[in-house]
Amino acid sequence: FTRENMQRGDWKDLEFKGYNFSAKGQPLEGGHLHPLLKVRQQFKMIFQQMGFEEMPTNNFVESSFWNFDALFQPQQHPARDSHDTFFLRVPATTKELPEDYVERVKKVHELGGYGSRGYAYDWKREEANKNLLRTHTTAVSSRMLYLLAQKPFQPKKYFSIDRVFRNEAVDKTHLAEFHQIEGLVCDRGLTLGDLIGVLHDFFSRLGMSNLRFKPAYNPYTEPSMEIFSYHEGFKKWVEIGNSGIFRPEMLLPMGLPEDVSVIAWGLSLERPTMILYGVDNIRDLFGHKVDL
Numbered sequence: 591f592t593r594e595n596m597q598r599g600d601w602k603d604l605e606f607k608g609y610n611f612s613a614k615g616q617p618l619e620g621g622h623l624h625p626l627l628k629v630r631q632q633f634k635m636i637f638q639q640m641g642f643e644e645m646p647t648n649n650f651v652e653s654s655f656w657n658f659d660a661l662f663q664p665q666q667h668p669a670r671d672s673h674d675t676f677f678l679r680v681p682a683t684t685k686e687l688p689e690d691y692v693e694r695v696k697k698v699h700e701l702g703g704y705g706s707r708g709y710a711y712d713w714k715r716e717e718a719n720k721n722l723l724r725t726h727t728t729a730v731s732s733r734m735l736y737l738l739a740q741k742p743f744q745p746k747k748y749f750s751i752d753r754v755f756r757n758e759a760v761d762k763t764h765l766a767e768f769h770q771i772e773g774l775v776c777d778r779g780l781t782l783g784d785l786i787g788v789l790h791d792f793f794s795r796l797g798m799s800n801l802r803f804k805p806a807y808n809p810y811t812e813p814s815m816e817i818f819s820y821h822e823g824f825k826k827w828v829e830i831g832n833s834g835i836f837r838p839e840m841l842l843p844m845g846l847p848e849d850v851s852v853i854a855w856g857l858s859l860e861r862p863t864m865i866l867y868g869v870d871n872i873r874d875l876f877g878h879k880v881d882l
């Protein structure tokens with residue numbers, strides 16, 4: 591039946607079936623929120639109920655300075671080479687860093703100070719200038735703590751939930767990126783007991799009250815602890831995150847008062863989401879739809 595037939599009106603003498611008004615309409619597919627975003631909302635609400643402020647995390651690109659050097663992570667650390675980190679070609683280097691602070695960071699890496707021996711190596715500005723995709727949201731925490739140190743001290747509780755990037759082999763449960771959740775409390779005289787207490791408060795709001803802690807290592811926290819929770823369903827201990835107290839070599843060059851300490855912890859968003867939604871392949875949740 592061509593346009594000409596229609597225009598000539600040939601349709602007038604055709605037999606048409608009567609309307610069937612009792613026919614069902616197309617089933618309407620209701621939309622649904624992505625599980626990761628639903629779990630992110632839950633964590634956000636928990637942090638807000640605990641009086642934490644959200645940190646600005648909308649820069650995926652970071653300098654090696656804020657991502658590593660400010661955290662007292664030495665320039666020869668394996669996490670800093672291209673097997674673990676995505677470095678940028680354009681723009682390859684960062685433009686502006688607070689020069690006086692950079693000098694103090696260089697000094698604490700090379701010679702120590704504040705009671706530290708330092709790492710006794712030649713710290714290079716070119717290394718710190720290299721732009722990368724942030725490997726952890728702790729890069730944002732370091733920026734926020736530096737800003738806090740520029741004003742008369744006041745205690746703060748910050749959190750962040752956003753994407754981080756690692757140049758790692760991908761498999762069923764690992765992607766080259768994930769969402770890190772991080773919380774920190776900055777106040778005078780905080781101790782490991784305060785860290786354990788805030789972890790119990792935080793995780794109990796997720797129904798995880800039976801916690802255990804194991805000594806661990808992070809370049810920027812001392813002491814550090816891995817966090818475990820007994821999972822009733824799996825009848826076993828599940829690692830639910832990592833935590834620690836930021837080192838003086840990180841905090842004092844920023845200019846924070848000597849008696850101020852910062853307790854912090856982190857976990858991923860994908861792990862809890864996969865468990866809460868029974869997803870066993872991370873690709874069903876996020877990332878490129880390829881069959882591995």
Ligand SMILES: COC[C@@H]1[C@H](c2ccc(C#Cc3ccccc3)cc2)[C@@H]2CN(C(=O)Nc3ccc(OC4CC4)cc3)C[C@@H](O)[C@@H](O)CN12
Pocket residue numbers: 728770771772808811828829830831832833834854855856857858859861862865866
């Ligand atoms: C390379 O990726 C590391 C990632 C990710 C992680 C690890 C450490 C940090 C951190 C930190 C930190 C430490 C000190 C100071 C500041 C930040 C953040 C994310 C998860 C951290 N983990 C993790 O999320 N596990 C987890 C969390 C919640 C959960 O809830 C379920 C409902 C019951 C279940 C599991 C632990 C492991 O999964 C680990 O194998 C994978 N980890």
